[in-house]
Amino acid sequence: MSRYILRRIFFLLLTVLLTSLLVFIVTQWLPGDVCRIILGREAGQGAIETCRQDLGLNQSLPVQYLTWLGDFLTGDWGVSFSTGLPIYPVVMDRLRNSLMLALVALVISIPLAVTLGVVAGLNEHKPIDSTINVGSLAVVGLPEFVTGLVLIQIFSFGLRDLGLPSLPANSSIPPGTSFMEALPMLILPALTAMLVLLAYIARLTRAGVVEELKQPYVRTADLKGLPRRTVTIKHVLRNALLPTITVIAISLGWLISGLVVIENVFNYPGLGRLMIFAIDRRDLPLLQAVTMVTVLGFALANLGADVLYGILNPRIRLGE
Amino acid sequence: MTVIDSGDGTILDIKNLTVAYQQAGEWLEAVREVSLRIQGGETYGLVGESGSGKTSLVLAVMRYLEETGSIRSGEIHLGDLDLLALDDNQLRQVWGKQITLVPQNPQSALNPSLQVGDQLIETLRHNLNLSQEEAERQAVEWLKTVRLPDPGRVAAQYPHQISGGMQQRVMIAMALCTDPQLLILDEPTTDLDVTTQAVILDLIRDLTQEQNTGILYVTHNLGVVAQVCDRVAVMYASELVEDAATQELFSKPLHPYTQGLIDSIPRMGDTKDNIQLRAITGQIPPIGEAPSGCVFRTRCPVAVDICLTRPPLYPAGESRYSRCHRWSDIDQGEISAHQPTPAAIPEPIKPDSGQHPDLKVKELTVHFPLLRSISDWASNRPSSEVRAVNGISFELSPGHTLGLVGESGSGKTTIARTIMGLEEKLSGSIELLEIPLPDKLSRRDLDTLRLLQMVFQNPEEALNPHHTIAETLRRPLIRLSGLSDSEAESRMVELLQAVRLPASYAGRLPGQLSGGEIQRVAIARALASNPELIILDEPVSSLDVSVQATILNLVGELQADLGTSLMFISHDLAIVGYLADQIGVIYLGSLMEITGPDDLFQSPHHPYTEALLSAIPLADPSRKGEPIHLGGEIPNPVDLPSGCPFHTRCPRYLGEICATQAPPWQVAEETGKQIFCHIPLAELSASQENMIAERSKLSN
Amino acid sequence: MTTAPKSPSIALDVAPSWWRRLSLLLRELYSKPISALGTTITLLFLLAAIFGPLIAPYGENEIIPSEARQPPSSEHWFGTDNLGRDVFSRVILGAREILVLSGLGTLFAVICGTLFGLLTGYRGGWFDEITMRTFDSLLALPALLLALLLLGTVGNSQYSVLIVIIIVYTPIVARVVRSVVLTVKPKGFVEAARLGGETQMYILIHEILPSVWPALSVESALRFSYAIFLVGSLGFLGVGVQPPSPNWGLMVKEARPFASLIPWALFFPAAAISLVVIGVNLLADGMKRILGTTRTSQSRS
Numbered sequence A: 001m002s003r004y005i006l007r008r009i010f011f012l013l014l015t016v017l018l019t020s021l022l023v024f025i026v027t028q029w030l031p032g033d034v035c036r037i038i039l040g041r042e043a044g045q046g047a048i049e050t051c052r053q054d055l056g057l058n059q060s061l062p063v064q065y066l067t068w069l070g071d072f073l074t075g076d077w078g079v080s081f082s083t084g085l086p087i088y089p090v091v092m093d094r095l096r097n098s099l100m101l102a103l104v105a106l107v108i109s110i111p112l113a114v115t116l117g118v119v120a121g122l123n124e125h126k127p128i129d130s131t132i133n134v135g136s137l138a139v140v141g142l143p144e145f146v147t148g149l150v151l152i153q154i155f156s157f158g159l160r161d162l163g164l165p166s167l168p169a170n171s172s173i174p175p176g177t178s179f180m181e182a183l184p185m186l187i188l189p190a191l192t193a194m195l196v197l198l199a200y201i202a203r204l205t206r207a208g209v210v211e212e213l214k215q216p217y218v219r220t221a222d223l224k225g226l227p228r229r230t231v232t233i234k235h236v237l238r239n240a241l242l243p244t245i246t247v248i249a250i251s252l253g254w255l256i257s258g259l260v261v262i263e264n265v266f267n268y269p270g271l272g273r274l275m276i277f278a279i280d281r282r283d284l285p286l287l288q289a290v291t292m293v294t295v296l297g298f299a300l301a302n303l304g305a306d307v308l309y310g311i312l313n314p315r316i317r318l319g320e
Numbered sequence B: 001m002t003v004i005d006s007g008d009g010t011i012l013d014i015k016n017l018t019v020a021y022q023q024a025g026e027w028l029e030a031v032r033e034v035s036l037r038i039q040g041g042e043t044y045g046l047v048g049e050s051g052s053g054k055t056s057l058v059l060a061v062m063r064y065l066e067e068t069g070s071i072r073s074g075e076i077h078l079g080d081l082d083l084l085a086l087d088d089n090q091l092r093q094v095w096g097k098q099i100t101l102v103p104q105n106p107q108s109a110l111n112p113s114l115q116v117g118d119q120l121i122e123t124l125r126h127n128l129n130l131s132q133e134e135a136e137r138q139a140v141e142w143l144k145t146v147r148l149p150d151p152g153r154v155a156a157q158y159p160h161q162i163s164g165g166m167q168q169r170v171m172i173a174m175a176l177c178t179d180p181q182l183l184i185l186d187e188p189t190t191d192l193d194v195t196t197q198a199v200i201l202d203l204i205r206d207l208t209q210e211q212n213t214g215i216l217y218v219t220h221n222l223g224v225v226a227q228v229c230d231r232v233a234v235m236y237a238s239e240l241v242e243d244a245a246t247q248e249l250f251s252k253p254l255h256p257y258t259q260g261l262i263d264s265i266p267r268m269g270d271t272k273d274n275i276q277l278r279a280i281t282g283q284i285p286p287i288g289e290a291p292s293g294c295v296f297r298t299r300c301p302v303a304v305d306i307c308l309t310r311p312p313l314y315p316a317g318e319s320r321y322s323r324c325h326r327w328s329d330i331d332q333g334e335i336s337a338h339q340p341t342p343a344a345i346p347e348p349i350k351p352d353s354g355q356h357p358d359l360k361v362k363e364l365t366v367h368f369p370l371l372r373s374i375s376d377w378a379s380n381r382p383s384s385e386v387r388a389v390n391g392i393s394f395e396l397s398p399g400h401t402l403g404l405v406g407e408s409g410s411g412k413t414t415i416a417r418t419i420m421g422l423e424e425k426l427s428g429s430i431e432l433l434e435i436p437l438p439d440k441l442s443r444r445d446l447d448t449l450r451l452l453q454m455v456f457q458n459p460e461e462a463l464n465p466h467h468t469i470a471e472t473l474r475r476p477l478i479r480l481s482g483l484s485d486s487e488a489e490s491r492m493v494e495l496l497q498a499v500r501l502p503a504s505y506a507g508r509l510p511g512q513l514s515g516g517e518i519q520r521v522a523i524a525r526a527l528a529s530n531p532e533l534i535i536l537d538e539p540v541s542s543l544d545v546s547v548q549a550t551i552l553n554l555v556g557e558l559q560a561d562l563g564t565s566l567m568f569i570s571h572d573l574a575i576v577g578y579l580a581d582q583i584g585v586i587y588l589g590s591l592m593e594i595t596g597p598d599d600l601f602q603s604p605h606h607p608y609t610e611a612l613l614s615a616i617p618l619a620d621p622s623r624k625g626e627p628i629h630l631g632g633e634i635p636n637p638v639d640l641p642s643g644c645p646f647h648t649r650c651p652r653y654l655g656e657i658c659a660t661q662a663p664p665w666q667v668a669e670e671t672g673k674q675i676f677c678h679i680p681l682a683e684l685s686a687s688q689e690n691m692i693a694e695r696s697k698l699s700n
Numbered sequence C: 001m002t003t004a005p006k007s008p009s010i011a012l013d014v015a016p017s018w019w020r021r022l023s024l025l026l027r028e029l030y031s032k033p034i035s036a037l038g039t040t041i042t043l044l045f046l047l048a049a050i051f052g053p054l055i056a057p058y059g060e061n062e063i064i065p066s067e068a069r070q071p072p073s074s075e076h077w078f079g080t081d082n083l084g085r086d087v088f089s090r091v092i093l094g095a096r097e098i099l100v101l102s103g104l105g106t107l108f109a110v111i112c113g114t115l116f117g118l119l120t121g122y123r124g125g126w127f128d129e130i131t132m133r134t135f136d137s138l139l140a141l142p143a144l145l146l147a148l149l150l151l152g153t154v155g156n157s158q159y160s161v162l163i164v165i166i167i168v169y170t171p172i173v174a175r176v177v178r179s180v181v182l183t184v185k186p187k188g189f190v191e192a193a194r195l196g197g198e199t200q201m202y203i204l205i206h207e208i209l210p211s212v213w214p215a216l217s218v219e220s221a222l223r224f225s226y227a228i229f230l231v232g233s234l235g236f237l238g239v240g241v242q243p244p245s246p247n248w249g250l251m252v253k254e255a256r257p258f259a260s261l262i263p264w265a266l267f268f269p270a271a272a273i274s275l276v277v278i279g280v281n282l283l284a285d286g287m288k289r290i291l292g293t294t295r296t297s298q299s300r301s
Helices: A002-029 A034-039 A045-055 A061-073 A087-122 A127-140 A144-161 A179-213 A216-223 A228-240 A242-266 A271-280 A284-312 B054-061 B088-094 B116-128 B132-145 B151-155 B164-176 B194-209 B222-228 B246-251 B256-264 B327-331 B374-378 B412-420 B446-451 B469-479 B485-498 B503-507 B515-527 B545-562 B573-579 B597-601 B607-615 B656-660 B681-699 C018-029 C033-055 C087-123 C125-139 C143-154 C158-184 C188-195 C200-237 C248-258 C263-291
Strands: B010-023 B026-039 B043-047 B069-078 B099-102 B182-186 B214-219 B231-236 B239-245 B359-369 B385-396 B401-405 B427-432 B452-455 B533-537 B565-570 B582-587 B590-595 B665-667 B674-676
Touching (some): A002 C125, A002 C143, A061 A284, A087 A179, A087 A284, A216 B099, A242 A284, B010 B214, B026 B054, B026 B069, B054 B069, B116 B132, B116 B151, B231 B246, B231 B256, B239 B246, B239 B256, B385 B412, B515 B545, B545 B565, B545 B573, B590 B597, B590 B607, C018 C033, C033 C087, C087 C125, C087 C200, C200 C248
Parallel strands (some): B182 B214
Antiparallel strands (some): B010 B069, B359 B385
């Protein structure tokens, strides 16, 4: 088990290292001269040279990378090109907002999705299964900006037009808003994110249940004379729900992609909106920081899922 | 719901049962009008090859058919309980309490994420209404009953932590602990090694002897039937063709199929030099494609016009039945499907033994390094490796056959693959025609590749499913033998003829061929380059018995014709004994004994060979062998035992010396066989006389 | 021990021609209503992409200021937008733009992914280790994030979107292909080909590739649907393709400020992209059922 966890941690470090290299190459090296971007086309040669000196761009690439990585790890994320403000506090505030949103979406969707998947899987090929299957396929195919706009149309404008209490279409919350204060603003964006997760997790849960039901040990349990409920709950679901942990971890990748779009639909001040802001302004240090924080979060969540899976699965816990 | 005995002691009564599967709107019959009765305390064997319908019959009896299957007609009574009248809830009252099952593969039949003990406790609690404490106590008791060492510890383990043999013992405990009326054993030892099988069979026999449980024992292995069952029903192409007491069935089979089946198993002591195996021609028809009339007529050597009408199940004496129109002719000895014993395969031209060997393997060692983990590295543990093959030496003379025999994990396949260049050796040397073979396949030129070919074990993966047979065979002809397209075309047809396949098969895809036919194509492909040596790795182990014989005969004949050297690898001592000129017995990557096939019944033997020989179930109910039980489990090849690798399980363990010193190679004077053991040969000889004498009777 | 007869599958038929396989596949797709729906939607959009200019009554950027903000009518089926462009024409012409961009991207990604997948799976060793670790780290970035990162630095143009699709999807396809190769490689027929002295190229193309096709075709369809999804989402975020392109996502973004005023300009492009993604998704799901493959990726956008 400790071997398994150490292996996971090793791969996490490797992945984060490689990804950071990738981010560095893409943001620092691909765009060409950063100083030209900062100072604009009219800047004189002397000014550019000073800037290069300041940013350490005259050093060799590996040194630049290591310096950059070291700075990042020590929390020295630099100053935004576009706003001139230190990046760290801004990103942390946005991260908090994004996590709030993600959390609400996950808390609602995971139990619901797993239930739907289990119901579908246990009723393979029956009408309820086909309905869930087609429904989830359709929802998976809906881009977040479409779902978001439809929800706004219904719960914001629609309810308002009917003279009923409606939900806000614009979720721009000021920095430092507490969770309870933000909650009403979170409902529509979270609902949008939830729909996507719901379909994805439900489909894979269903696949897992269908797969487990075919295993010979289910027959053994049936032939012990156990009631079908016991067979399902104690034997089938015990094995079928384990991989769901991994599924949820993978779905976080979806959630992150989805949040970028959703935050922009609802003007919600999370990392996703910050990222689009950084791209619009070609604010490279900001873009780096946002990407690195996201990658790190995603990787840590995956590590957590792997460890949890290992603890719950006796074949890994007690494996070689 | 309790079952009241129906009076005459019948536990299971199946009448005219027909089971069919729906496919593309049609009903295909997997079981046709089968009737059989099992008495209390009786062990009833159900024998059949794959596709015979025996599994469908079992599932129907358990009322556990898959959704596409259904019981079309007939009756099934358990005591006086009509099983077909039960709904799902009532069935669950019967399952586990009155009918239990031990399936083929225990590994997948146990829930991987529950402790073994819990799975047993659950059965006990649910069916016997025990308290948790009482169930726990009884569970450990049962684990002890099925002779598991340290039952308390095993109970707390998960299935993946114990061996296949131990898993099967747990399954047996689970099936017996509720004292069922009917116990169904579905090929319970098929996936196990022969020495483990012997232990499990003994266990089943001992545990069921005293009880009034009726047992339905399903298997394809006639040896097992002969040793375990009181009565036998033989199934072929969905029908029950013969039903008789075991003794009578083996001494005088009254259906041509049964005769053919019994004939086609190679017996210990048969060799290709003294007898040719009597195979049943043709192949088992797939479900739904059996001929009209008698289902066996297309393959039957004594079929006549009357066989075009469907025979009833004739009563052929007291409580025995045969579904053959001509059973009385067979009974009176007027006709027989026993073909006259065919002449032995003609002795191939074997050059004088003075010639250089074709293949010379010296001190071959193959280890597979295990990935060194970071925690190993952190705690400074050395990297470990699987020691698959450890210093094996042998020679193969031109035109000869070397048989390698060993159980799973013995390293026999690794030896083959290393010679072929599919694995890399650690040390030692391999010489082909006196020339050292490069390790890597990529370093061997086309001429070397041409000389060495291989036939693989699994027919399902032997041929590319997307290429026609012609494409598969043409390729080596062009690439290795350097033929032109038109030459390759005609040679391809010759090759098909050589392996007794019609030329029309050239345009088929592998999916349209049976397993036996695929192995023939695979042999033809190996022959295409006219090689010096062909290695056959378990080529018949996944084939049915009647098909096995055909392939073994074919291999023998081809070798006699072509003079190719063969290396034949198998877990089955009888098969290797039949084909080989020399036999190597392997255990844990080391050779234990090298012997000629005729000397298999001559003591002395290495204690491991002795155990192997004693463990093979004899296809003769009149003689119950006394298998030697090997204690413990096969050691992990990562942690090889010191000294003699067999010492941890050896029933003739001497002491210290076996555990500390590698044994010497002793050579027996009369036979020239070589034995890797500390025990003096004379001593081994003396103690093995009895077992050998008992076993060798069969060879006559 | 066989129990039930297996259902016949296309893969085991007598070696059929490509054309016959395609028509068999179509017939199977049309045997179930859901996959039939998916196939029909996909084919309709493909037709729109091919014959768009013939169908569209107006040019994509043909502005008729006098007819701006018109609701759907017989003249303008989907109404007109804020500037006075015909929404129906833009939606129809947008089909070509989005399908060509995602189709080409998918095609190249599938080619590169297949190549990498075949080579890494078959050769193993260091090459495999390094390539797959690099791909893992690419996949550690959620697809849209990677796309944004690349577009944010290399700049906005159709070509950069194309390159982004290739970079984002190559690792995904490579993984799927590699996993099939790993299961095929140890089989007897591949080892027999090695013992027959066949070159690596021959083995990969003639022995292994045929077994990869089913999983690869399903994965290609899936990738195609998510490529459309990705291009649309990028358009909505205003990254990548730039106005006045008739990218459906971009059209939604442009119509958004006037949502309550001219909802049709928002609705039709949104419906178009949803419909085509769902259609291709249903098609892929049907192919998965017919080709009997379970090996597909699990990543979206």
